[in-house]
Amino acid sequence: MDEVVARAPARRNVFVALLVVNLMQLALWGPQLVQDPDPLIGVLVAFLLVSALFVGAALLVARSVALVLDNDTLRLVRRWRPLVIPRTSVRAVRGSVPGRPSWSDAVLLDVDGRTVRLPTLEPSPAILVPRLQRWAGVGEAPVDGVT
Known part of the structure; x- marks a missing residue:
């Protein structure tokens, strides 16, 4: 019979904090990109989107030890x-x-x-x-x- 005697401490809080920060920055820079289509802001928004997707995916598949x-x-x-x-x-x-x-x-x-x-x-x-x-x-x- 298997018995789980210990688990790794949860570290999901870091992922949640990163996701919140990314989404807040997207909410700030997204409308700015619509108003002023500056290429630098476009690169920043694209980076934030990719970053938010990676953090969200990591949150979904994170398994504890x-x-x-x-x-x-x-x-x-x-x-x-x-x-x-x-x-x-x-x-x-x-x-x-x-x-x-x-x-x-x-x-x-x-x-x-x-x-x-x-x-x-x-x-x-x-x-x-x-x-x-x-x-x-x-x-x-x-x-x-x-x-």
Whole structure:
């Protein structure tokens, strides 16, 4: 059974703010272009239209990152470069500040000879580190031969 244990914080506010600014500028420069067909204003309005379309499209297709656990795998579900880590590969789970998950800003997984840094997720590392340690059956220090 899949369980979503964390999600990336929403960053849609930036897209909404950009879209509002673009539409306000279009409302300002559009009538100016109609009254005075200056080529420079035409280029500005065209740029604003294209920019508003790109920001609107980004708003529509923006997906958040999710950390999903099941019995055997940890999956980081995201649009680009999804990550799948088998439970048996996890050797240690810790925060970016050793011994202090509440001070940490990221979760680090030691996985078969490499360290994987998870992106910023909610809830914080103070909650995620113990949760992932229980799921993997490991601690902060790398352990060989964990099953």
